[in-house]
Amino acid sequence: MKKLVIHGGRRLSGEVTIGGAxxxxxxxxxxxxxxxxxxxxxxxxxxxxxxxxxxxxxxxxxxxxxxxxxxxxxxxxxxxxxxxxxxxxxxxxxxxxxxxxxxxxxxxxxxxxxxxxxxxxxxxxxxxxxxxxxxxxxxxxxxxxxxxxxxxxxxxxxxxxxxxxxxxxxxxxxxxxxxxxxxxxxxxxxxxxxxxxxxxxxxxxxxxxxxxxxxxxxxxxxxxxxxxxIIPDRIEAGTYLALAAAQGDGVLVKNVIPEHLESFTAKMIEMGVQLDVREDSIYVPKSENLTPIHIKTAPFPGFATDLQQPITPLLTLADGESVITETIYPERTRHIPELQKLGVAIENPEYGQITVTKSNNFHGASVAAAEIRAGASLVTAGLMADGITEVTNAEHVLRGYDHIIHKLTMLNADIQIAED
Known part of the structure; x- marks a missing residue:
């Protein structure tokens, strides 16, 4: 078993290239x-x-x-x-x-x-x-x-x-x-x-x-x-776009097909993220003064269920309450108790609904990745948090994210794989 060890709080910048889907x-x-x-x-x-x-x-x-x-x-x-x-x-x-x-x-x-x-x-x-x-x-x-x-x-x-x-x-x-x-x-x-x-x-x-x-x-x-x-991975791309908006000082996400991400980037723009969408890349500037949004997952071309967890840490920066309605897999909530350990104000008040409110005190903790996209949300939250975060069951994250340690390190993150 492996774990990811993250020293959080570092601002991210640079460029990242998305792998095949x-x-x-x-x-x-x-x-x-x-x-x-x-x-x-x-x-x-x-x-x-x-x-x-x-x-x-x-x-x-x-x-x-x-x-x-x-x-x-x-x-x-x-x-x-x-x-x-x-x-x-x-x-x-x-x-x-x-x-x-x-x-x-x-x-x-x-x-x-x-x-x-x-x-x-x-x-x-x-x-x-x-x-x-x-x-x-x-x-x-x-x-x-x-x-x-x-x-x-x-x-x-x-x-x-x-x-x-x-x-x-x-x-x-x-x-x-x-x-x-x-x-x-x-x-x-x-x-x-x-x-x-x-x-x-x-x-x-x-x-x-x-x-x-x-x-x-x-x-x-x-x-x-x-x-x-193989076409670029739109879920990996969305994960890095959300991470860049949450913790970045200017990140270029390369090798993307913007048309595959329109429902996702539309929500980021609605929040106030000033995305620069180019032919096969998207630039994410430092993002401030974000507003809360409502998200409803749906089959393509709607908002992908695989992106509701990766965008969650970004929602904590919005000034108000954001609501996610999960219509594809209403039980996709196993990231919630783990994010709460990191200080995220997130709840599951009713079946298929998740609420996220502004969180100012992210702190490192030991958390477990229950599945791929839940793990991605924990990695992003850990990068935002003060102190050290350990994400156990890291195999789940490694199942879905190409060269994630190298890519995050090149963006100035402090993250390593260790034996658990």
Whole structure:
């Protein structure tokens, strides 16, 4: 177990470059096994989830090398094998192997995925999609068994709720299905466009990604001809933007797609942060005289649930009460008692609602990261606080943030990793 040790109170300045999107990467790696040729990605974030996915690939005789942001995957000698349950349970996104294995072999056996504990995240919409394509799904002893003995057939599928995971998983299963699949009420996140772009460049026929109706016409094979560059991580970008506004004296956040962050940056501007939004970067000046705001999380293009925790420490600088209404995961509140230990005036007065008021006395403390984004909020609060803050369960933070120690150090933060 590792912990982050933060000597807080230092002002931050300089520039930081955002890495590839975690939420794209964890779908693209399973997607690679659909190819009949080696696959190459660049701008791959150096996060624990990538290494765990490599372990899963290795169990199927799929070789991979990862160095300097480049990931090579060779699925040409892939075999069907039992996937390692420890790696599967370490990250929720391992469920993308359901769709990719089903698309590749017509069957998949996957242990129920693990990952962050942020409340119920059922996979019923994934299963609904697989069954519509002609698969039979059986759940037994914490394992999902999916078979399509007669092959997958295109179908019209309407998701009962917007789900990024189900949208991606159904696309993965449908790329080799016979005929055309029409997926309605699909999620619209940029990471879905990234996945579709990768598959289309290998010969898939996917139209409408980024809208609520996606059409997938099955093709017999996929072959990679070019390196796929992963889009910038909008959640990492939002985290650094909020940190820069909270504790910075002028920070340039580079390698961003501003259109992916509009709902987030609009709220920062509403607070009074004078953002300078450029073509592929955003400059955050020193921010003062901030006003409180109301935030309501929603599927893209709304305010991302993954950014409600990272923005929370910034809200403590506003002169008044800010309110966050969490509509995606109402139980995503495990950061609250930990932030309170640091002196943050934050409460959860009712289910799905968080209130934050001005806090003038941040102080170091020992706190625990319960999941990735909760950990990010603790790191930001620790950098704002006087004294020393220790964030235990640091693996959660390292799962989602590329080279976070190096990036923060280059911004003048005093932060180290230590054994807990």
């Amino acid at each position: 975690k939420n794209s990467t964890v779908a693209l790696i399973p997607a690679a096994i659909l190819a009949e040729t080696p696959v190459k990605f660049d701008s791959v974030p150096d996060i624990l989830d990538v290494y765990n996915l490599q372990v899963i690939l290795e169990s199927m005789n799929v070789t991979s090398t990862f160095k300097g942001g480049e990931l090579m995957i060779d699925p040409t000698e892939i075999i069907e094998a039992e996937l390692p349950s420890t790696a599967i349970k370490s990250l929720r996104a391992s469920y993308y192997f359901m769709g990719s294995l089903l698309g590749r072999f017509g069957r998949a056996t996957v242990t129920f995925p693990g990952g962050d504990n942020i409340g119920p995240r059922p996979i019923d919409q994934h299963i609904k999609g697989f069954e519509a394509l002609g698969a039979k799904v059986r759940e037994e002893n914490d394992t999902v068994y999916i078979t399509a003995d007669d092959g997958l057939k295109g179908a019209r599928i309407f998701l009962d709720m917007v789900s990024v995971g189900a949208t991606m998983n159904i696309i993965l299963a449908a790329v080799h299905a016979e005929g055309t699949t029409i997926l309605e009420n699909a999620a619209r996140e940029p990471e879905i466009i990234d996945l579709a772009t990768f598959l289309n460049n290998m010969g898939a026929q996917i139209r409408g990604a980024g809208t609520d109706v996606v059409r997938i016409t099955g093709v017999p094979k996929l072959e990679s001809k070019n390196t796929h560059t």
